[in-house]
Amino acid sequence: MAKLKWNLLFSRIENSPVVYDLWLDKYMSMFSESDLPVLDLGCGSGNNTKYLDERGVKVISSDYSEAALGKVSKDVPTARIVLHDMRNPLPFSDGCTKCVIADLSLHYFPMELTRKILNEIDRILIPGGLFIFRVNSIHDKNYGAGVGKELEKNYFLHQGARKRFFDEETLDSIIDGRWETVNRLETEVNRYGKPKIAWEVALRKKC
Structure with missing residues (x-):
């Protein structure tokens, strides 16, 4: 059901221009000089x-929505496309990558x-590699914080969708x-119609 929802969403925006914010600017100089790729997870x-x-x-x-990857392959033909479900x-x-980016993709899962996903990210990163991610904050009231049936602390089921909202703990x-x-900072993301409150975190794998 969730996959169908995402495929429908990305099918609707197939011909829309790709819009990005500049949140990664501050990290560009930190990437290893190696020729290894960055994984957009x-x-x-x-x-x-x-x-x-x-x-x-x-x-x-990498994504588990075929429609999303179809859009990426059209908009960025040089990217290597990998269909993958993060639950696996x-x-x-x-040690195949110098950086993993998980932008608003890690907050859908039980703890x-x-x-386990973080263990996998650690496994594929080189020593000294970067793991950069954004996740929902508990203050993200415009996008469902605190709404629905609480399955775990700050992890909710609402209208068939599961989402976690992170606090510092x-x-x-x-x-x-x-x-x-x-x-590590709580920040406002303005990629969507309403302001979104998220945690932005950058970690370096210890050598």
């Missing part, structure tokens, strides 16, 4: 993929599965000793 319509491609970065764009182990070898619980925190 849960890439959606490809806004971050397009941003990176325009700056000469090799990108692997990542289909990449150990146990979220930790929850972030602390998933950032363990493998990571050095580069940046």
Whole structure:
């Protein structure tokens, strides 16, 4: 059901221009100088993929929506496209990427599965590699914070969709000793019709 919803959503915007914000600007100088690609995990319509491609970065764009990946392949033909469900182990070898970006794609899962996804991200990153992500904040009232049946702390089921809203304590619980925190702030995202409140986090994998 969820996959059908996402495919319908991305089919509707198939011919819409890709719009990105500049949240990744501050991290560009931190990327390893290696020629390894960046993984855009849960890439959606490809806004971050397009941003990176325009700056000469090799990108692997991964999503579980065929419609989303169809749009990405049309808008950014140089991107490597990988159809993948994040609930399963990542289909990449150990140490294959210098950076993983998960922009508003990590907050859909139970906590146990979220930790498994982070383990997979750690596995595919090179030592010193970056993991950069944004997730819903508990203050994201315009986009459903606190609405629906609470399945876990701040993890809600509403109209058939599951979403987690993060506070500092929850972030602390998933950032363990493998990571050095580069940046962490609660911020406003203005990519949508109404302001969205999200946590922006950048971690470096310890060598």
